[in-house]
Amino acid sequence: MYHARLWSSRHSRGLEIVYNAVNPSLLSVLRGVSKLFGRRFDKPITALESMAKGFLFDCQMCGDCILSKTGMSCPMNCPKTIRNGPCGGVRANGMCEVNPNMRCVWVDAWNGAAQMKNGGAIKDIQFAVNNQNQGTSSWLRMVRDE
Amino acid sequence: MSKVEGITTRQGLNPGDPLPQPPGHKSHGRFEQVLRAGHFAITTEIAPPDSADPDEILKRAHLFDGVVDAINATDGSGAHCHMSSLAVCAILTRIGYSPVIQVSCRDRNRIAIQGDILGAAALGVTNLLCLTGDDVSAGDHPEAKPVFDLDSVSLLQTVRTLRDEKQFLSGRVLDTAPNLFMGASINPFVPPLENRIDQLAKKIDAGADFIQSQYCFDIDLLTSFMARAVDMGLTERCYILIGVGVLASARTARWLRENVPGVHIPDAIIDRLDGATDPKQEGRNICVELMQQIKEINGISGIHVMAYRQEKYVADVVKRSGVLGGRQPWAPEQMKTSIGIVS
Ligand code: SF4
Numbered sequence: 001m002y003h004a005r006l007w008s009s010r011h012s013r014g015l016e017i018v019y020n021a022v023n024p025s026l027l028s029v030l031r032g033v034s035k036l037f038g039r040r041f042d043k044p045i046t047a048l049e050s051m052a053k054g055f056l057f058d059c060q061m062c063g064d065c066i067l068s069k070t071g072m073s074c075p076m077n078c079p080k081t082i083r084n085g086p087c088g089g090v091r092a093n094g095m096c097e098v099n100p101n102m103r104c105v106w107v108d109a110w111n112g113a114a115q116m117k118n119g120g121a122i123k124d125i126q127f128a129v130n131n132q133n134q135g136t137s138s139w140l141r142m143v144r145d146e
Numbered sequence: 147m148s149k150v151e152g153i154t155t156r157q158g159l160n161p162g163d164p165l166p167q168p169p170g171h172k173s174h175g176r177f178e179q180v181l182r183a184g185h186f187a188i189t190t191e192i193a194p195p196d197s198a199d200p201d202e203i204l205k206r207a208h209l210f211d212g213v214v215d216a217i218n219a220t221d222g223s224g225a226h227c228h229m230s231s232l233a234v235c236a237i238l239t240r241i242g243y244s245p246v247i248q249v250s251c252r253d254r255n256r257i258a259i260q261g262d263i264l265g266a267a268a269l270g271v272t273n274l275l276c277l278t279g280d281d282v283s284a285g286d287h288p289e290a291k292p293v294f295d296l297d298s299v300s301l302l303q304t305v306r307t308l309r310d311e312k313q314f315l316s317g318r319v320l321d322t323a324p325n326l327f328m329g330a331s332i333n334p335f336v337p338p339l340e341n342r343i344d345q346l347a348k349k350i351d352a353g354a355d356f357i358q359s360q361y362c363f364d365i366d367l368l369t370s371f372m373a374r375a376v377d378m379g380l381t382e383r384c385y386i387l388i389g390v391g392v393l394a395s396a397r398t399a400r401w402l403r404e405n406v407p408g409v410h411i412p413d414a415i416i417d418r419l420d421g422a423t424d425p426k427q428e429g430r431n432i433c434v435e436l437m438q439q440i441k442e443i444n445g446i447s448g449i450h451v452m453a454y455r456q457e458k459y460v461a462d463v464v465k466r467s468g469v470l471g472g473r474q475p476w477a478p479e480q481m482k483t484s485i486g487i488v489s
Contacts, residue, residue, distance in 0.1 A: 080281060082278055091337075091407075094337045097284075107337055110344075127300055
């Protein structure tokens with residue numbers, strides 16, 4: 001949802017706090033599930049991730065989540081899927097060059113990052129996404145250290 | 147004008163032969179030598195023709211003889227289809243020009259791009275500009291499939307992997323690495339203004355040796371941007387060339403501002419064109435003044451003149467601006483025959 005997405009990047013600091021608080025326990029639960037049941041629950045877990053992050057961030061399930069490094073604004077919503085943005089075409093009013101009805105996801109990303117404690121991570125160079133991971137769960141990948 | 151010995155006169159037995167690569171240089175190209183020698187460099191761009199005729203390219207390049215150090219060949223700019231950048235560059239290197247191949251991520255994935263980079267180096271191209279590229283919706287084939295497998299920064303990393311690690315992204319080893327002087331673009335004139343400096347820093351971290359900026363019509367913005375770049379030590383790590391444009395009229399200026407992504411033209415410039423009796427001449431005067439002001443700003447290594455459909459005025463604005471001092475960039479001997487394959 002576009003409006004939820006804008007809300008999320010505006011409240012990046014709050015989400016960062018929640019993320020830092022919840023992430024370790026979420027990962028340990030998933031680690032347990034993964035140990036006990038192998039890959040049997042991969043599908044529902046992936047669906048859950050897709051739903052939660054889809055609502056909050058318009059997550060595209062690239063399988064290589066970097067939201068915490070991009071001001072809680074998902075870079076895969078950029079029409080050019082730029083992971084080191086923004087491009088040079090951002091409109092003077094901050095809207096996307098390709099889609100004038102959408103705020104540039106990277107303007108939101110830099111604004112979001114400015115509020116976050118570890119917002120400086122947006123300066124890290126992101127390598128091109130591994131397209132083989134498209135549609136898979138980032139959570140499970142983190143757990144399995146793939 | 148006197149010729150500076152060395153850089154501007156040096157060439158191999160045949161004009162297209164590679165120059166010896168001095169120690170510490172990334173390429174064996176003349177453009178890198180000019181910048182590293184501390185000269186104020188001028189580059190420009192060639193609009194690849196909608197044609198299969200190679201002579202058309204040489205005709206266009208010839209307009210810039212003696213006033214530019216390198217010529218960019220655009221890669222389907224504005225998402226419009228033209229002759230490929232690689233082919234244009236290959237033709238230019240044949241007679242010794244120093245082209246900059248523009249590589250955009252819109253049309254090719256990492257397999258095609260890496261292949262083209264090796265091919266370009268094999269054809270004598272020594273400079274490369276890494277761009278993300280305009281979206282297909284901006285061009286004449288909006289129904290095309292946009293690729294964007296890489297972005298400008300991961301493209302810089304890719305070139306660095308090929309050049310410095312001598313391998314493909316897959317890790318497969320190259321027999322001979324491409325020696326390329328690698329560039330990127332910046333646009334300090336559009337949002338998020340605060341973070342444009344970080345974007346420059348990121349591109350330098352990713353390996354950019356030189357930068358060519360988007361059109362600059364706003365000296366105040368540029369001055370504050372460059373002050374930060376100098377403070378952060380970025381100008382020590384990379385050569386920055388600032389883009390200027392030749393505007394033909396207030397109408398073109400308005401059109402550019404509204405239709406070309408990322409072009410920022412202050413009202414003052416448009417008013418000046420509106421009020422001029424000879425807008426074409428005024429557009430060139432504005433360009434000359436901008437060039438002179440840009441040269442005075444600390445940390446800038448050169449100017450990139452983009453004069454789409456105004457190519458014949460490039461020599462005039464460069465000469466009038468006086469930014470080259472007494473230096474005359476290398477130019478090839480006049481060709482006696484055509485290389486045309488199309489009769
Ligand atoms: S303006 Fe922003 S969202 Fe749009 S293509 Fe450029 S970087 Fe992506």
